[in-house]
Amino acid sequence: MTKNCIYSIPESFLALLTVFISSCLFAQQNNSDPKIxxxxxxxxxxxxxxxxxxxxxxxxxxxxxxxxxxxxxxxxxxxxxxxxxxxxxxxxxxxxxxxxxxxxxxxxxxxxxxxxxxxxxxxxxxxxxxxxxxxxxxxxxxxxxxxxxxxxxxxxxxxxxxxxxxxxxxxxxxxxxxxx
CATH class of the missing domain: 2.40.160 (Porin)
Structure with missing residues (x-):
C-alpha cells in the first residue's frame, strides 16, 4: 500500500508544477504591451x-x-x-x-x-x-x-x-x- 502512495506523490507534484508553469506562461502572454x-x-x-x-x-x-x-x-x-x-x-x-x-x-x-x-x-x-x-x-x-x-x-x-x-x-x- 505504501508503494501506491509513493508513486502518487510525484505525480501530484508534477501535475501541480505543470499547472503553475502554464499559468505563469499565460500570465506573461496576457501582460504584453499594447503599444507593441x-x-x-x-x-x-x-x-x-x-x-x-x-x-x-x-x-x-x-x-x-x-x-x-x-x-x-x-x-x-x-x-x-x-x-x-x-x-x-x-x-x-x-x-x-x-x-x-x-x-x-x-x-x-x-x-x-x-x-x-x-x-x-x-x-x-x-x-x-x-x-x-x-x-x-x-x-x-x-x-x-x-x-x-x-x-x-x-x-x-x-x-x-x-x-x-x-x-x-x-x-x-x-x-x-x-x-x-
Missing amino acids: QNQFWKNVQFGGGIGLGFGSGFTDISLAPSAIYNFNEYLALGAGVQYKYLKQRDFYASHLYGGSAIGLFNPIPEIQLSAELEQLRVNVNLEGSNTNSQDYWNTGLFIGAGYRSGSATIGGRYNVLTDKNNIYGSAFMPFIRVYF
Whole structure:
C-alpha cells in the first residue's frame, strides 16, 4: 500500500508544477504591451485597384484589393487578390482570378521600385463553341518603377515572363498604385 502512495506523490507534484508553469506562461502572454501589438497595424497599408471599362459590345470589370507591410521607410512587402471579368459580345466571356505577392523598394522618397509575382486562373468561354473553351493558369513577374508622392505612385511595369499566350495585350503596363 505504501508503494501506491509513493508513486502518487510525484505525480501530484508534477501535475501541480505543470499547472503553475502554464499559468505563469499565460500570465506573461496576457501582460504584453499594447503599444507593441498596435505597432504592427501602424505599419500596414491597404490599397488596390478598381476598374470599369465599357465599349461597343465590350465589358471589363476588375477588382484587386491588396495590403502591404512597411518594414521601414525603404522596404515593404505585401499580398493581394484579383478578380477580372471580360466580355466581348458574340465572341467570348472570361473570368480571371488569383493572387499576387509584391515587394516595394524606395531608394529615395520620390522613387519606388517594385517586383510583383502574379498567379491568375483564366477561364475563357468562346461564344457558340463549347469545345474551344479554355481553363489555364497564367503567371506574370512584373518589374516596375514609378514616381511616388505621398501614398500614390504612378509608373510602369514590365512582365518579364511574357510569351505568345500572354493574357495581356502588351508586356508593358502603366499603373497607378495607392495605399492608405
